[in-house]
Amino acid sequence: MAKTRAYGSGLGDHFRLGDAPALVSRALRKTELAVTQLKRDEPDLGMTTPIAKEDAYLVALQVREVPDHELWVDERAIGVEPIPACTTTIYDLRSNPIAFVRSPFHSLHFYLPRRAINLAREEEGEKPIDELAYRPGVAMADTVIRMLGLALMPAFELPEQASLLFVDHVTMAMCAHVAFKYGASARPRMVRGGLAPRQERLAKDLLRANLSGELCLADLARECGLSVSHFARSFRRSTGLPPHRWLLMERVEHAKGRLKSTDMSLLEIALACGFADQSHFTRVFSRATGLSPAAWRRHRS
The missing domain is CATH 1.10.10.60 (Homeodomain-like)
Known part of the structure; x- marks a missing residue:
């Protein structure tokens, strides 16, 4: 039986929410990125259930303030403070995070495997990392994460209007941001140049032939002979817009x-x-x- 990942219903079950809505990107090779919306208006959820250990992180944008909760990591109680609205918390899925939640909550949880984080770093010639740098239980004000998360809110409200390109773009942007801001102090090198003229023509022709947006970044990148992240950066540099906005x-x-x-x-x-x-x-x-x-x-x- 396939292993349950920590997104969608696989994450919602741990908060006793059932089939939590999720947006999934399969743009990267042999790994997935996802974002799950968790929402409960009633207080006193109680204890979450354990999440199966895996080499991945949950990067959570707390849309709503969480004034009353507790947290355990590797079976040790962690000192926590109220989590303000629109701040970020990070959870390592190798460390068995469990929470006791008394407050109503509304959050977006980005599922980022370490493999995906290191692919983003390798694309920029940076070394892979073993872990992210953060303090468990401490909320952080991260404007980029807040803006990327809020950009996806309409997609959860009207999922039929969310294009694959847009979901790919936002989740990959999140992965790249986390990889460099919390992975190490080194910054990615500036990208020089864009797509070759042949590649730009091909990408635009493919997009025009698929106005419904059913093509994903991986399809476009493969046709152009590039990695997904290289294609996304080069397309924007050539056209001034990311692929989903150009479409x-x-x-x-x-x-x-x-x-x-x-x-x-x-x-x-x-x-x-x-x-x-x-x-x-x-x-x-x-x-x-x-x-x-x-x-x-x-x-x-």
Whole structure:
């Protein structure tokens, strides 16, 4: 039987939450990245159950303040303080973290295997690490983790609108940030240059042919003959945008053409251009152009 990983229902069960929603990225070779939303509005959860040991970390963004809890690591009680909202705590899954939670909670837990962290470091020519540098039970104010975590909140609210590219991009950005901020003091070298012209044309053609966003970073990187992280960095350097943002702008451009030259309804255009529904189309189009699709069409008629 396959081993249960510490994300999704595999993590939710330890908090007696059942099937906790999770977003999973399989962009990296032979490993997965994931983020799980844990939410409970009632107090007095009590003791969490033990999590099977594995060579991975949970990096938790506490969306809601946790004023009352206790923590054990390797069967030893750890001194803790209330966890403020929008701060970060880190848990090593090799050390059997167990909590006693009295407060309601809402958190996002990023599942980062050490293999993935070291792949991010090796891509930059840095040495692998044995462990992250942090203090168990101590909350940290990390603006990057907060922004990346909050960027994923709409994907949990409307999972049908979350593209694989976007999930890949955010989880890999999180992994790279953790690898260098908490792995060592060395900083990654600056990337010089972007994609070769042939690679850029190929990547854009593949994205245009898959406006629905079902392609993932691993597919694009493989077609270009690059590692996932190298491709993501090079694409952004060449185009000024990460792949998922470039794809959204391309959807908007396709939608403009249909708004101007066809009598298709807004819903038909939304679905034809890869948007989840008319509401998603209107929101993205308005943000990109400053006008709703209907208003844009009226101005061009």
